[in-house]
Amino acid sequence: MKVRLGMRFDGFDPVGETVEIATQAENAGADTIWMAEHLGYREAAVSCMAFLQRTKRAMVCPTAIMPYLWHPMPTAMQFATMAELAPGRVGICISVGNLLNLRESGITKPEKPVRVIREFVEALRALWAGETVEQEGLIWQLRGARLAFKPPKEIPIFVASTGPQVLNLAGCIADGVLFSGGLSIPFTKRCAELADEGVAQAGRKTEDVRKAGFVYFACSEDSQTAIDLNKRKLAFLFRSSAQADNINSIDVPIDHEAIMELVERRELDKAAQLIPTEAVQQFSVAGNPDECRAGIQAYIDAGVDEPVIEVSGDEENKRLALEVIREFTGGAA
Amino acid sequence: MTTRLGIRFDGFDTVGETIEVCRQAEAVGVSGFWMTEHIGYREALVSCMAFAMETERAMVIPSTVTPYLFHPTPTAMSLATIAELCPGRVGISVGVGNTLDLKESGKEPKDAVMAVENYIADLRALWSTKPVERETEPYRLTGARMAFSPPEPIPVFAIALGSDVATAAGKSADGILMSAGFSVPFVSHCLKLFEEGARSAGRNPAALRSAGNIHFAVSADGKAARENVRRKLAFLFRNRLMAENIASSGIPIDQDAIVEAVAARDLDKAATFVPDEAVEAFGVAGTPPECAKTLDAYIAAGLQEPVIQVSGSEEEKALALRVIREFTGG
Numbered sequence: 001m002k003v004r005l006g007m008r009f010d011g012f013d014p015v016g017e018t019v020e021i022a023t024q025a026e027n028a029g030a031d032t033i034w035m036a037e038h039l040g041y042r043e044a045a046v047s048c049m050a051f052l053q054r055t056k057r058a059m060v061c062p063t064a065i066m067p068y069l070w071h072p073m074p075t076a077m078q079f080a081t082m083a084e085l086a087p088g089r090v091g092i093c094i095s096v097g098n099l100l101n102l103r104e105s106g107i108t109k110p111e112k113p114v115r116v117i118r119e120f121v122e123a124l125r126a127l128w129a130g131e132t133v134e135q136e137g138l139i140w141q142l143r144g145a146r147l148a149f150k151p152p153k154e155i156p157i158f159v160a161s162t163g164p165q166v167l168n169l170a171g172c173i174a175d176g177v178l179f180s181g182g183l184s185i186p187f188t189k190r191c192a193e194l195a196d197e198g199v200a201q202a203g204r205k206t207e208d209v210r211k212a213g214f215v216y217f218a219c220s221e222d223s224q225t226a227i228d229l230n231k232r233k234l235a236f237l238f239r240s241s242a243q244a245d246n247i248n249s250i251d252v253p254i255d256h257e258a259i260m261e262l263v264e265r266r267e268l269d270k271a272a273q274l275i276p277t278e279a280v281q282q283f284s285v286a287g288n289p290d291e292c293r294a295g296i297q298a299y300i301d302a303g304v305d306e307p308v309i310e311v312s313g314d315e316e317n318k319r320l321a322l323e324v325i326r327e328f329t330g331g332a333a
Numbered sequence: 334m335t336t337r338l339g340i341r342f343d344g345f346d347t348v349g350e351t352i353e354v355c356r357q358a359e360a361v362g363v364s365g366f367w368m369t370e371h372i373g374y375r376e377a378l379v380s381c382m383a384f385a386m387e388t389e390r391a392m393v394i395p396s397t398v399t400p401y402l403f404h405p406t407p408t409a410m411s412l413a414t415i416a417e418l419c420p421g422r423v424g425i426s427v428g429v430g431n432t433l434d435l436k437e438s439g440k441e442p443k444d445a446v447m448a449v450e451n452y453i454a455d456l457r458a459l460w461s462t463k464p465v466e467r468e469t470e471p472y473r474l475t476g477a478r479m480a481f482s483p484p485e486p487i488p489v490f491a492i493a494l495g496s497d498v499a500t501a502a503g504k505s506a507d508g509i510l511m512s513a514g515f516s517v518p519f520v521s522h523c524l525k526l527f528e529e530g531a532r533s534a535g536r537n538p539a540a541l542r543s544a545g546n547i548h549f550a551v552s553a554d555g556k557a558a559r560e561n562v563r564r565k566l567a568f569l570f571r572n573r574l575m576a577e578n579i580a581s582s583g584i585p586i587d588q589d590a591i592v593e594a595v596a597a598r599d600l601d602k603a604a605t606f607v608p609d610e611a612v613e614a615f616g617v618a619g620t621p622p623e624c625a626k627t628l629d630a631y632i633a634a635g636l637q638e639p640v641i642q643v644s645g646s647e648e649e650k651a652l653a654l655r656v657i658r659e660f661t662g663g
Contacts, residue, residue, distance in 0.1 A: 012480075015418050040480040042417070043410035046382040050418060053386050071402045073438045077376035084375070085348050085383060104464075105406045106473025141439030148345070148373045 003300055005329050006032035006308035007321075008063070008214060011041030013312075018042070019050050021311050021318070026055045028322040029329030034061045034093070034178075034214070034308050039069075039101035045078050052086040057332070059089050063178065064160045066097035067120035068107045073145050076127035083151035090151070093178050094120055095160035112138055114165050121157055121173055128155060158212065162187075162246070164194050171198020171209055178308075181214035182237040184282050185302045187249040188213060192303030210305050215296065216284035217309035219320040223287040227277055229313065230286040234279070235271035239263035252279045285309065292324050336632065338661050339365035339640035341396065341546055344374030346644075348383060351375070354643050354650070355384045355391070361654050362661030365392040365544070367426070367510070367640050370399070372434035378411045385419040392422050396510065397492060399430035400452035400471045401440040409459035409479060416483035423483070426510045427452055428492030443470055446501060453489050453505050460487060488542060494574045499523040503530025508542030510640075514569040516614045519581045520545055521634040542637055547628075548616035549641035551652045555619040559609070561645070562616035567603035571595035582614050617641065624656045 007025045009018045022033050033051050035044040044062030051060050060082070065075060075092075083090040096102075096113045110116070119137040126133045130150050133142040156175035161167050162183065170177040177195045179188055192211055199209050216233050218226035237243060238259045247254050255274050262271035280286050285295030285307075299307045311321040340358050342351050355366055366384045368377040377395035385393045393415065398408060408425075416423040429435075429445035442448060451469045458465045459479045467474040490510040491502035502509040509527045511520060528538035548565045550558035569575060570591045579586050587606050594603035612618055617627040617639075631639050643653040 015414050019418075037407075039406055039410070040478055041410065042414045042481070043407055045379055046411045046414050049379040049382040050386055053383060069404045069407060071404075071438065073372060074370075074376060074402050077372070077374065078379050081348050081375045081379050085352075104475055104477040105404065106475055106477075108475075143437055143439055145437045145439075146373055149347075149375070 004031035004306040005296075005325055006030060006034055006212065006306050007311050007325065008034040008036065008308045009047070010036045010310075011038045011044065011047070015042050015047050015050060018047065019054050022051045022058070023054050024322055025311055025325060026058045027332050028326040029331045030058055030325050031329070032059045032061060032091075032212075032306065032308070034063045034212075036063055037065060037097075039098070039105060045082070048090070049082055049085075052082060052089060057089075059091055061091040061093050061158065063093035063158070064095035064097060065092055066102065067094060067116050068097065068102060068110050068139060069105055071140055072120055072123035072127065072142065076124050076147055079124075079155050080128060080147060080149060080151040083153065083155055084149070087151070088153040091156045091158060091176070092124070093158040093160050095178075096166075114169050117159060117166060118169060118173065121159070124157065156210070158210075162191055167191055167194040168198035168201070171195040171200075171204070172202040174209060176210035176212060179211070179213040179304070181216045182234055182243075182283050183213070183246055184249045185298055187246045188299060188302045188304060190249070211303055212306040212308055213299055213304040215299055215307045215309050216286075217292065217321065218284070218286045218313065219289060219292045219317060219324055221288055221316070221320070223291060226286040226288070226292075227280045228272070230280050230284045231272040231275040232268060234275050234283055235259055235268060236263060238275075239271075246283075250279065250282045252276050252282065254279060289320055289324055289327070293328060296324070296328060336661055337364040337638040338628075338657055339363065339367050339544060339638050340643050340657075341367035341369060341640045342380070343369050343642075344371045344377070344380070348375050348380055351380065352383055352387050355388050357654060358643055358657065359388045359391045361658040362663050363391055363657055364661070365394055365424075365638060365640070367394045367396045367544070367546070369396045370430070371397075372402070372431065372438060378408075378415075381423070382415050382418075385415055385422055390422075392424055393419070394424040394426055394490070396426040397428045397430055398425055399428060399435065400448045400469075401430060401435055401442055402438055404472050405452060405455045405459060405474065406477050409456050412456070412487050413460060413479065413481060413483040416485065416487055417481070420484040424488040424490060424508075425456070426490035426492055427506075440471075446498065449491060450501065450505050453491065456487075456489060490542070490544065493523055493527075494572075495577050496523055496526050499526040500530035503527040503532075503536070503538065503541070504534040506541075508544060511543075511545035511636075513546035513548050514566055514575060514615045515545060515578055516582045517630050517634050519578045520631060520636055522581065524635045543635070544638040544640050545631065545636050546640045547631065548618075549624065549653070550616075550618045550645070550649070551621055551624045551656055552649060553620065553652065555623055558618040558620075558624075559612050560604075562618035563607045563612050564600055564604045566607045566611060566615050567591055567600060568595060570607070571603070578615075582611070584608065584611050584614060586611055621652055621656050621659070625660055628656075628660055
C-alpha cells in the first residue's frame with residue numbers, strides 16, 4: 001500500500017487560519033487533511049467543506065464522528081453532499097468519542113460501542129448505496145430512510161480506537177483504522193496487529209484496510225525546544241488512566257499517578273517535567289527536521305500506512321513542519 | 334429599509350449547480366440563501382458553508398433544522414464555524430421538520446413546539462459559551478459548552494406553518510420564516526400575531542425579522558408559470574396544517590380531494606382542484622411584470638424578505654434573475 005502523509009487540525013484555531021494552513025500543506029504534498037471533531041470547537045464537517053473549496057487534491061476526513069450524537073441520516077446527507085462537490089476526496093472517521101464531552105452532551109455512558117459503531121457503519125453504507133434502510137439500532141432507528149442521491153465515488157470509512165474489540169471490528173468491516181496520537185511504537189505495533197486479526201477473521205486482505213495514525217509532532221531547529229513542546233502534549237494525554245497500557249508498553253519508567261494528579265490540579269508544567277526526554281521520542285516525533293523524518297519512518301515501520309502530523313506552533317515550527325512534509329512526500333504532484 | 338429578497342434551495346439539485354445559482358443571484362441583488370434541510374437530499378449546513386465561501390455578501394441560512402435529528406452541540410459548532418469565516422452572514426431557521434421524514438428516521442415528535450423553543454434557547458446559550466443544562470424530548474445537555482463564540486450574533490428564525498407558531502415565534506425567535514403557500518392576507522395575519530407575541534414577551538417587534546417562502550415561477554407567457562405553481566400548491570395542500578391558510582382566503586378549495594389525489598400519487602389530478610384564483614392568491618406566478626407586482630403585495634403586507642426559487646429551465650432561471658434584479662435594484 002502506498003504510504004501517504006496526512007496533517008490534522010484540532011479545531012482550536014480560527015477556521016480561516018486552518019484553511020490557509022491546509023492550502024500550504026497541500027502545496028507541500030500532504031495527501032490528507034484530518035479535522036478533529038472536538039466538541040465545543042470548530043465543527044469538522046463544515047470545516048472540511050471549506051478545505052475542499054480551497055484545495056485541489058487532498059482528501060478531507062472529519063474525525064471522529066460520534067454515533068451517539070450524530071444521527072446517521074443527516075450524517076449520510078452531509079458526506080454525500082461534500083463528496084458530490086469533490087468526488088473521491090472525502091472520507092469519514094467514526095469513534096466513540098471523548099467520554100467527558102459526551103457526558104456533557106447528554107450521553108452518560110456510551111453503551112455497547114462495538115455494536116453501535118457497526119450499526120452506524122452499516123447504516124451509512126446502505127444509505128450511500130441508495131437503499132431503503134430498515135435498522136432497529138441501539139441508538140438510532142431507520143424505518144424506510146433513503147437518500148435521494150448517491151455520492152459519485154465511494155466514501156472510505158475509518159474507525160478510530162485503541163481498544164482491542166473496536167480495532168478488531170475495524171479490521172473486519174472498515175476501510176481504514178485510525179490510531180490516536182501519543183501511542184508508543186510498540187503499542188502502535190500491537191494496535192496494528194489487532195486490526196490485522198480482524199482483517200484475517202473477515203477473510204479480507206491487509207491492503208483492504210488502511211492504517212492511519214495521528215502522531216504527536218513538533219519540529220524545531222533546536223531539538224530540545226521540540227522535545228519540550230511534546231512533553232506538555234504527552235503530559236496532558238497521560239491525564240487519562242486509560243493510557244496505562246500505552247505507557248507501560250515501553251521500558252522507560254513513568255510516574256503515571258503523579259502526572260494524573262498534577263494535570264487534575266492544572267499544573268501542566270510540573271506534569272511535563274515528569275515525562276522523561278527518552279520517552280518523548282518513543283511516544284511522539286520531536287526534534288530537528290532530520291530527527292522528525294526518522295521518527296515518522298519509525299511509525300511507518302511499525303505498520304502505519306499514513307502518519308498524520310500537526311502543522312502548528314510558531315511560524316518557525318510551521319515552516320519546518322511543511323518542510324518535513326515536502327521532503328517526505330516529494331512535494332505536490 | 335432596503336428591500337430584501339431571498340432565494341431558497343430544496344437540495345434537489347447538485348450542490349455544484351446550486352453554488353453557481355448563488356453566484357448569479359448575488360450578482361443581481363439577492364440578500365439571502367435559504368437552504369432547506371430536506372431529509373434525504375443535499376445537506377444544508379455543509380452546503381451553506383460552500384455558499385458562504387463562494388459569495389461575498391448574502392446571508393446563508395440552513396432552514397428547517399430539526400432538533401429531532403440535529404443535536405444542538407454539533408449544530409451550534411457548525412453555525413459558529415461558518416460565522417467565524419463569514420461574520421454577520423449566517424442565520425438558522427428551526428422547525429420540527431416533515432413528520433413523514435422524521436418517522437422514516439425513527440422519530441415521532443410528541444411536543445414539537447416545546448422542542449423548537451428549547452432548541453432556540455439552547456443554541457443561543459451554547460453560542461454564549463455558558464455551560465448548558467437541558468432535559469428535553471429529543472436530547473439532553475448536562476454542562477455542554479462551546480469554547481468559542483461566533484463573532485456576531487446568529488439570528489434564529491422559527492418556521493411558522495400556522496398562526497399558533499407565529500405567536501410563539503414572536504416570544505422567542507429573532508425572526509419568523511413563513512411556510513410557502515401563504516396568501517398575502519394570511520401573511521399579514523401571521524405577522525400581526527408574531528408582533529403580538531413579541532410584545533407579550535416584552536420584546537420590541539421592530540427589532541425582529543420576517544421572511545416568507547413563496548411558491549414562485551416566471552415564464553415569458555405567464556401560463557407555464559401558473560401551471561408550475563398550481564402543481565406546487567397541490568402538493569403543499571396535502572398538508573392538513575394548511576387548512577387555516579386555505580380557509581382564510583375564502584376561496585373554495587376541496588382539500589380532501591387534493592389529499593386523496595396526492596396520496597394516490599396523482600399530482601396531475603390534485604392540481605385540477607387548485608383554481609386559477611388560488612394560484613394568484615397563494616403564489617407568485619406569471620410574466621416578469623406580474624411577478625414583480627405580486628411580490629410588491631407581500632412587501633406591502635409587511636413581509637421584510639420574500640424568499641423565492643430560481644429553478645427550472647435556463648430560460649426560466651434567466652427570467653427569475655431578471656425579476657430579482659428589477660425588484661432589488663440589482
